[in-house]
Amino acid sequence: MLKLLLCASACMVAATAHAELPAKFAEKGKLVVANTPNYPPMEYRDPATNELMGVDIDLGAALAKQLGTEIEWSEIGFEQMVSSLNTGRVDLILSGMSDLPARRETMDFVDYMRSGAQFYTSTKNAAEIKEMTDFCGKKVGMSRRTSFPDEAAKWSAANCEANGKPALEIVGTEGSADARTQLKQGRLDGAVQGSETLPYLTELEPDTYVIIGEPFTEVYQGIGFSKQEPELRDAFAAALAELIKSGEYKAIFDKYKLAGSMVDAPLINGEAVK
Template sequence: MQKAILAASACLFAMTAHAQDLPEKYKTAGKLIVANTPNYPPMEYRDPATNELVGVDIDLGKALAKQLGTEIEWSEIGFEQMVSSLNTGRVDLVLSGMSDLPARRETMDFVDYMRSGAQFYTSAKRKDEFKTLTDFCGKTVGMSRRTSFPDEAAKWSAANCEANGKPALNIVGTEGSADARTQLKQGRLDGAVQGSETLPYLLTLEKDTYAIVGEPFTEVYQGIGFSKQTPELRDAIAGALKAIMASGEYKAIFEKYDLAGSTLDGVMINGEAVK
């Protein structure tokens, strides 16, 4: 049934996306209200010097809005409030480093726009202790409790630590990625996990402070989130994304933040490629 729904959505998108036309409701408003939490560089953050909202998602949102002939009003709300704000109509869409997960698709639709993954890292002074991912077995590792990382790390631990007779990860849910990094610096954690797209920026911002260990242990798409009640808006955004992919503007945004390797080759809705 779900495959049929996705196929129908893809067909609808193929028929309508070329128009890149906003539904009348949003044209009349003259803007899109977009949920964002600016604490996840380089995806979204405030420039320390100017307090200006910057990042991949910010640049992408502006490019999509321009393509659609409208404006963006950023609504800064807590990540845990985003789904309820979307489904009650407080915001029109979510563009804030949100992973397109099967569980989230039960209440939301996604237009996917980049690749991501959960990545282990440690402090630079302890990098020689962690040559492989399984060196974290039995160690205390922190990650934001508001993300999917704790569940994903537990599954990884079961398959790679416990299944091989090694002690399980001691997973600590933190108040966010910044809190995990603080605890890592304080020596309260042996390692941490956050999105692979954030770590290159972090290493340039705080040189000789952290060390990435191995490759990401999950693969996931980041998506722009929509209420299931607004498929027309979803398809309009997907059409705009297709246009900026074709023009090269999409690639340029990711290259600006050294994330060219995270780009997608085409538009995807709920993890499925569409034409």
């Protein structure tokens, strides 16, 4: 567990009336937040300094400052996050998590970004794979811990099998980095990642990957909260609304070249805040 001080003592002022932490969290003086820093540009470590960086890290800092508190980042495996939230080991999740209907059964989300699953391939495969249906019958890797395998299977049924083409051969990987490694090794023909990660990826490793087509799903990324803490959820929704109004939210997304992924206003479980 790594504690990252996000607000100096001079910032420890009362939150605004519009975005105020519930008393029990304000009294603690910090929020424990689950994060897995392996999903650039959402969360990652600077190779030179080992410092936490990314959209979620900057957004978490801004939200903490808005609410007059600190964040203690708890680095845990993605598959352990929901159980950690619901057993009280962490107060919330801010780690590139998609707001999916199945997840809403056990948690609530404040949605802050648009996303979608998107295909890409290696430059050496680009002559053969030029459009999305060229992946039919090919080996395509994606993190087994995400919703991507199920979503890719649905896409394949509608776009490959329904048109008499062979199905995608979906390969579950140990995260997106593993998929990229296998793609570069020639063990995969393509891969799937969140659309928000691919511009960063192609800039980080130029002339290595080619994005194919448009995202084939639409989903929001959300901050996850226990259903037992609606007041905390609502405080974050209010704080996010204030960051959007002030322009600080836009500045964060512009920094990581993700202006196209911004939302106009916070959503709770995919719905407009009442």
